[in-house]
Amino acid sequence: MLKIYFGEFEADNYIFNPDVYFNNTYEDEWIVDKISVEMIKDIDGSKVMGPRLIDSPFLGSIPVERLSGGVKTLILMNNDDSHVFNASACGDNCAKWILKIAENKDIMIRLGYLMDFGDASFEVEIVNTRKLVHSQKELVIEVLDNKLI
């Protein structure tokens, strides 16, 4: 299940800057993992040529470190269970992937804006208030009513 902490988060295992953290911690096998390949294709429009080479339609052949901050954060969420990542590094186009990653395991992320999780129903725990929400509408109202951001 997906758990979201809204607002400013402080913890020893919190990663504010997932972009830099990814560059210094990623494993080659994370990149060629099936879901990573799909996320990189969907978000960045890029093709994984190998664990150390990405084919970007805009930038050409690039190293893994030049992936977008959003997709790097998604890959971290999928592969590193020991940290809480700042999902404000992800745009709305990452929302469906965050929900997908959370289908198979519990993950907790931090958000500082109202990410659009779409029209379909989902189950998310708002960590600040310990409330379960099941739609974008419930999520927005819970966050704004409680002035979480």
Place this chain on the structure above:
Amino acid sequence: MVGKYDIEIYNNKVHYFLEVNRNITILKGNSATGKTELIRLVSEYEANGASSGISLKCEKKCSVLTNVAWELRLSALSQTIVFIDETADFIKTKRFAELVRGSDNYFVIVTRDDLSQLPYSVDEIYGLVNVSSTSKYKAYKKVYNEMYRLYNLNPIQNVNPELVITEDSNSGYQCFSHIFDKCISSNGKSNIYESIREHKDKKLLVIVDGAAFGPEIGKIMGYLSLNECKCVIYAPESFEYIILKSELLDVPNEIINQTYNYADSKEFASWEEYYNKYLINLSQQTIYKYSKTQLNKNYLGKKALEKIKHVLPEQIQ
């Protein structure tokens, strides 16, 4: 710093255009739209100049501020367009807000989070989009990006509000309560959401000071997108802007149309502050002597109100 500046930066793969015309510009949007790449180009050009292979065209110097000694570096910058990526954790601090206020630099900040300490305009929030069609610009070719305004706050047609909510609790509220039958004040921009929620069953018109409402607009639009209520947001720069535009006083066109040439960022944190000071000074010796806290009764005369109403969009007059 005053003025409006075009910035064009490119290498042989990507090409960006943007225009900044006041002290704070916010960039947000989907992942992989090129925001970080833009910052990277500015940074590499700053470090290596033309030998970077990057071209940067701008009348003003462009610089990137990172977490490293940011306060010291900022203190050394003047008449510069300062780019800051979302990876800089100081952008939400009170200290940064203090330094932006009174700075003679312009700031272009990449962030999806709202920066509640900074008075930025709803009109200066941009998303980077690719404007090249994939058929024309294929892989490994340049991508041309342009900035677009995220929030189209033009009211929909035929707005007949059952209730008007104003952010302003002073002169603006006093004036609008004479123009609209039912008008209440939210007593500040941070209470707008609660006011909308409280009256969500009514047809609402919400009037906010657009010049400093940027930090709130994402939340309000996020709520309105749920279609819980019929609500139109009208975000003129400020109430004083409406007065200046109403022709009650003799105001040069440039003050309204080219405010960027007059509202010096060193003196005014937002255009709202500029319009307020300008109006107070201009009206000092006239029957329309203006005070923000108590509206001069001459603004509430029939002819004056008509002129003020005339400034409002047709749909809400």
